[in-house]
Amino acid sequence: MISVKEAASRIDKLRDEINFHNQQYHVYDEPRIPDSEYDRLMLELQSLESDFPDLITPESPTQRVGGAPLEGFDTVKHRLPMLSLDNAFNAAELEDFDRRVRERLELADDESIAYVAEPKLDGLAVNLRYEQGRLVLAATRGDGASGEDVTSNVRTISAIPLRLLGTDYPAVLEVRGEVFMPKAGFEKLNERARKADGKTFVNPRNAAAGSLRQLDPRITTTRPLTFYCYGFGEIDPAPIGETQSDSILRLRQWGLPVSPELQVVQGAQGCIDYYEKIAVRRDGLEYDIDGVVYKVDRLSRQKTLGFVSRAPRWAIAYKFPAQSADGVRKPIRVSGGAHRCECGGSSAACFVGGVTVSNATLHNMDEGRTQDAGDDTVFVRRSGDVFRGRACSRWYPAVTRKVALPANCPVYPVRIAPARHHESTV
Ligand code: 5U1
Numbered sequence: 112m113i114s115v116k117e118a119a120s121r122i123d124k125l126r127d128e129i130n131f132h133n134q135q136y137h138v139y140d141e142p143r144i145p146d147s148e149y150d151r152l153m154l155e156l157q158s159l160e161s162d163f164p165d166l167i168t169p170e171s172p173t174q175r176v177g178g179a180p181l182e183g184f185d186t187v188k189h190r191l192p193m194l195s196l197d198n199a200f201n202a203a204e205l206e207d208f209d210r211r212v213r214e215r216l217e218l219a220d221d222e223s224i225a226y227v228a229e230p231k232l233d234g235l236a237v238n239l240r241y242e243q244g245r246l247v248l249a250a251t252r253g254d255g256a257s258g259e260d261v262t263s264n265v266r267t268i269s270a271i272p273l274r275l276l277g278t279d280y281p282a283v284l285e286v287r288g289e290v291f292m293p294k295a296g297f298e299k300l301n302e303r304a305r306k307a308d309g310k311t312f313v314n315p316r317n318a319a320a321g322s323l324r325q326l327d328p329r330i331t332t333t334r335p336l337t338f339y340c341y342g343f344g345e346i347d348p349a350p351i352g353e354t355q356s357d358s359i360l361r362l363r364q365w366g367l368p369v370s371p372e373l374q375v376v377q378g379a380q381g382c383i384d385y386y387e388k389i390a391v392r393r394d395g396l397e398y399d400i401d402g403v404v405y406k407v408d409r410l411s412r413q414k415t416l417g418f419v420s421r422a423p424r425w426a427i428a429y430k431f432p433a434q435s436a437d438g439v440r441k442p443i444r445v446s447g448g449a450h451r452c453e454c455g456g457s458s459a460a461c462f463v464g465g466v467t468v469s470n471a472t473l474h475n476m477d478e479g480r481t482q483d484a485g486d487d488t489v490f491v492r493r494s495g496d497v498f499r500g501r502a503c504s505r506w507y508p509a510v511t512r513k514v515a516l517p518a519n520c521p522v523y524p525v526r527i528a529p530a531r532h533h534e535s536t537v
Contacts, residue, residue, distance in 0.1 A: 118163045122171075125156040129172045130276060134366045137270040137337070170245055170274040175267050180327035184259035189238060190345040193252045193287060195421050196231075196404060196428040202383050205405075208427045209379035212407060215416055215424065223378035225408040227355045228385040229341060229370045231428050233316045233399040234291025235323055237265065238344050241284040244275040244365075251323070255421055264323050265290070267332035272366040280365050281351060285344030288367075292319040293397045296335025315399050339370045341404070354408045375408055386429050393431065402430035 113121070129152050136142045142149075153172065160167045167174065199205040212224055236252040249265035251258035265271055268290065275284070292300070297315040304311045312318035322334035340362055352358035356375050363369050376385050386403045393400060407413050407425040416424040 112162070115163060115166075118159050119166055122156065122159050122163070122166050125152055125159070126171060128152055129156065130272065130274065130366065133172070133269065133272065134276060137368045138363050138366060140371060172273070175269070175273070176328050176332050177263060177266070180329075181263060182326070184261060184324070184326075186253075186257050187248065187250045187260045188257040189250065189253075189255070190285065192421065193236060193238060193255045193258070193344070194418060194423050195255065196426055197422045198402075199427050199429045200432075202379075205382055205386075205427065205429050206379045208405075209382070212416065212425065216412055223381075224412075225354075225375050225377055226382055226405040227359070227373060227408050228376045228382060228403055228405050229373040230389055230396070230400040231402040231404045231430075232289040232291045232339060232370075233314075233401050234289040234319050235316075236287065237261065237290050237323075237338075239265065239271065239286050239288070239340075240344070241275055241280065241286075243282060244278075244280050246271070246273050259324075261323055263328040264325060264331040267328050268336045268338055270337040270368050276366040277364060281346050281348055283345055283347040284351075284365075285346065286340045286362060286367055287342040287344055288338055288340030290319055290323055290336055290338050291315065291398055292322070292334070292336055294399065295397065300335060338368060340367050341370070350410060352410070354410060355406050355413070356408055358410070376405075382429065390431060400431075402428050404428050 129149070132142070132144060132149055132152070156171070157173050160171065160173055169177075197208075199208055209224065213222070216224075218224070238248075238250050238252070238258070239246060240248040240250075246262070246266065248260065249262045249271075250260055253259060266273060292315040294315060297312065297318050300318060301311040312321060318334070319336060322331050322336055325331045325334075340359070343358065350358065351361050356373070359369050359373065372389065374385060376382055382403075382405050389400070389403055405427055406423075407416065413423065413425040418424055
């Protein structure tokens with residue numbers, strides 16, 4: 112048997128090696144050793160730790176799954192609120208965003224803004240808190256002010272380091288990002304579930320959410336979750352860079368994974384070009400995305416722009432057109448108001464974008480134009496998770512119905528102009 116000193120030294124070396132290979136695999140997507148060799152390192156570490164249990168630390172790569180199942184999740188208040196994003200649904204809205212940013216920053220007409228562009232992942236936002244380089248807390252976004260403590264589950268996600276690499280990280284580092292389930296992992300999970308109890312998940316996002324909200328981390332550890340970071344919470348001492356892109360790059364050096372698609376682009380046109388390229392590749396990506404996010408790159412400019420309500424003025428999500436599916440041919444009943452008409456008993460349930468949609472409310476009846484009078488085919492589409500019923504003054508994509516509408520609104524005396532389709536929400 113080796114001495115404690117020798118064991119401690121070998122354990123340190125093994126942990127460093129394993130953490131290095133985790134970074135190569137999850138952060139740089141460049142594994143340096145085969146899985147079998149990685150497994151061998153883990154086994155050696157496990158065996159040494161079982162011989163010398165006093166040398167086990169919570170940050171050891173062997174300690175991802177801890178104790179007994181939880182009874183519930185504690186609520187934690189975020190030190191800095193977790194903001195949400197405003198949306199753009201077309202190039203004109205994106206150009207409006209860029210114009211507002213430039214006006215607020217009082218830029219000359221010929222000066223363009225550098226934006227960080229990256230895909231918008233369809234997962235769950237979390238805040239990870241590192242103190243002295245150690246992961247001490249992981250919380251869901253919740254309502255933005257406080258969320259649930261999901262640390263035990265997040266610790267099981269191998270892409271998330273329990274300890275940051277290097278030594279030059281700030282004493283307190285909070286990073287924000289998305290926990291998500293890649294499409295292949297989701298298919299395998301459902302395949303397994305079909306063979307076991309038959310209960311499957313409807314889409315990767317639901318599977319990720321269900322897995323993260325498991326009270327038993329031993330179950331979460333079997334779920335193929337992964338993570339990319341895209342933002343920051345509390346940092347002390349701050350800052351860690353002059354720009355969003357520099358700061359994000361530093362996260363990679365410390366072992367935190369970042370989307371490999373992240374790019375700095377120039378001006379509204381650069382944003383639109385990026386969106387078009389990602390849209391073409393969307394189906395081939397390994398994970399679901401529902402749009403692209405842009406952030407003003409220079410942090411001093413982000414500070415000047417600030418935020419309004421719960422969304423920053425320096426960022427926007429440009430959403431993809433919703434996934435669509437033909438609905439059903441059924442007569443509809445329309446009633447409602449100038450900006451909102453109820454569409455009652457109109458459609459059978461329809462499965463679209465992983466969600467069953469059974470009812471809808473049409474909006475903007477006065478703005479609309481219907482081409483195919485007499486056609487009651489219902490087109491349903493989904494954009495992200497937006498299925499809110501509200502009267503709104505512009506197109507609000509969630510559910511689209513191509514439907515025969517009365518020429519006049521049955522309640523308010525407004526004429527309904529012909530439309531190719533109507534945007535509506537359920
Ligand atoms: N890629 C990406 N997704 N996402 C979501 N960036 C990003 N930024 C967000 C959110 C809610 O918020 C910023 C305000 C940090």
